[in-house]
Amino acid sequence: MSNYLHKTIPNLKPFSYEHHHDSLLINQQWLLVNGISKKKSIYTFKKDNVLEISRQNNVITTTWNINLLNKFSIETEDGLINVEVFFKDDDILVLNNQDKEEFAMYINTTNYKDEVNNVDDINTYLREKYKKKVSSVIYDHEFYYIENSKEYGPFKVEELAEKVKSGEISSYCFVKDINEYDYSKRLRIEDLLHEL
Structure with a gap:
């Protein structure tokens, strides 16, 4: 059962x-x-x-x-x-x-x-509960990003947001959590910012 x-x-x-x-x-x-x-x-x-x-x-x-x-x-x-x-x-x-x-x-x-x-x-x-959970997970984690075939990081989401805002990097750069091995999830900085 x-x-x-x-x-x-x-x-x-x-x-x-x-x-x-x-x-x-x-x-x-x-x-x-x-x-x-x-x-x-x-x-x-x-x-x-x-x-x-x-x-x-x-x-x-x-x-x-x-x-x-x-x-x-x-x-x-x-x-x-x-x-x-x-x-x-x-x-x-x-x-x-x-x-x-x-x-x-x-x-x-x-x-x-x-x-x-x-x-x-x-x-x-449930939507509110998991939206808060996702936001807190995103804020607490660090991410690497890749631009022009070079990896940078790790950075917190606030740091990535500042880099995008200042024009230093594109919001379309792929990111990965520090615990992930590659960028296969195809997650972009804009996806992280959208969840906040």
Whole structure:
């Protein structure tokens, strides 16, 4: 059953009590993505094995437990469900049903300023989240650039932007991250600047 999940959502990290429990799972507002067009549900895992499920003006209080293998059991309206827990990243939680070929995906809306009520709102949330992530990665990395068959660098994006602005180099120069071996991604300075 796990193969089905990993083919659908690649690069999942298994739940780790030390890394995920206190900092990412507990007291966070996890919005259920599945079925949001029918009803909005927010799951909040609390200490002492309490799970609050909020739907409109209704809050259901139930229970959840973790076993030694980091598998969860959750009491729902449909009975006891055993799930394996994964994180796609710090803000995307996936619960894989151990008895069926199905999973539930959640996004963490605790620190998100806008309401998330439908699929379009989820798309906006993800677009903003990954745009910020890409911007921070670009700012933190250094890049080489190639011009007239000669390589220069490494430079931060701000430095490359200044070189382009002053006319020292063209925005059409190919760049590569310091961790890449070649320019096969065909990324140009203007592509980096466009993402900022």
